[in-house]
Amino acid sequence: GGTRLDIISIFPEYFAPLDVSLIGKARERGILDVRLHQLRDWAHDVHKTVDDTPYGGGPGMVMKPEIWGAAIDTVIGDGAPRMIVPTPSGRPFTQELAQELAAEPWLLFACGRYEGIDSRVMLEYGARLRVDEVSIGDYVLAGGEVAVLVMVEAIGRLLPGVLGNVHSAVDDSFAPGAMRNLLEGPVYTKPPVWRGHEVPAVLLSGHHGKVARWRRDEALRRTIANRPDLVAAIDPETLDKRDREL
Numbered sequence: 515g516g517t518r519l520d521i522i523s524i525f526p527e528y529f530a531p532l533d534v535s536l537i538g539k540a541r542e543r544g545i546l547d548v549r550l551h552q553l554r555d556w557a558h559d560v561h562k563t564v565d566d567t568p569y570g571g572g573p574g575m576v577m578k579p580e581i582w583g584a585a586i587d588t589v590i591g592d593g594a595p596r597m598i599v600p601t602p603s604g605r606p607f608t609q610e611l612a613q614e615l616a617a618e619p620w621l622l623f624a625c626g627r628y629e630g631i632d633s634r635v636m637l638e639y640g641a642r643l644r645v646d647e648v649s650i651g652d653y654v655l656a657g658g659e660v661a662v663l664v665m666v667e668a669i670g671r672l673l674p675g676v677l678g679n680v681h682s683a684v685d686d687s688f689a690p691g692a693m694r695n696l697l698e699g700p701v702y703t704k705p706p707v708w709r710g711h712e713v714p715a716v717l718l719s720g721h722h723g724k725v726a727r728w729r730r731d732e733a734l735r736r737t738i739a740n741r742p743d744l745v746a747a748i749d750p751e752t753l754d755k756r757d758r759e760l
């Protein structure tokens with residue numbers, strides 16, 4: 515069938531949102547096969563312990579390698595999914611990485627809590643699987659679960675047949691093509707005047723060339739205001755004299 519996603523976590527309840535909306539429908543249609551696993555099922559002491567104190571000292575707790583090894587071995591069997599370990603010290607999750615992961619038949623997400631997973635787990639499976647430690651941004655979450663929700667939604671909407679409109683993913687901010695490297699500009703719908711605020715007249719003009727130019731100007735203005743880092747990366751050859759006046 516569709517893309518298989520295995521998620522191992524001590525809080526599988528975090529993934530309830532995957533039952534609804536776009537991803538929920540993709541699962542119903544067989545485009546996505548999401549399998550949740552409780553890590554504690556592989557902890558066999560009375561307290562179902564999954565963590566221990568860090569060697570070398572320091573704050574917090576580290577997740578035990580034997581539990582993770584048993585869990586991953588069971589989930590993958592003889593197979594070889596691509597493995598993603600969410601961590602704030604990972605490589606950045608970008609639209610480009612989302613596209614790469616959306617092309618994989620099988621992904622395994624290993625969610626750490628506490629200060630992380632014993633590093634030998636990534637070393638062990640890195641010899642057999644493609645393993646990436648991935649961060650969704652420069653802030654610290656309590657665990658990888660919410661980061662995995664973000665990644666699954668970004669990946670899921672790229673799968674063939676998930677979005678109702680095939681055009682929906684092509685002109686996203688950050689998607690290759692279209693207005694490459696620019697954020698999307700503002701959008702409007704009816705009524706033409708709301709609480710005294712008018713829709714920009716050019717959008718009602720029916721002049722497709724002027725509409726396209728206006729949209730590009732607005733996209734560039736928004737990118738300058740919100741993402742100066744992206745502006746610095748724009749090839750100057752792709753800007754004209756009017757752009758430089760913005």
Ligand code: 6GU
Nearest residue numbers: 600601650651655657661
């Ligand atoms: Cl992937 N995990 C955690 N715990 N915090 C994060 C993150 C991931 N990405 C950004 N912050």
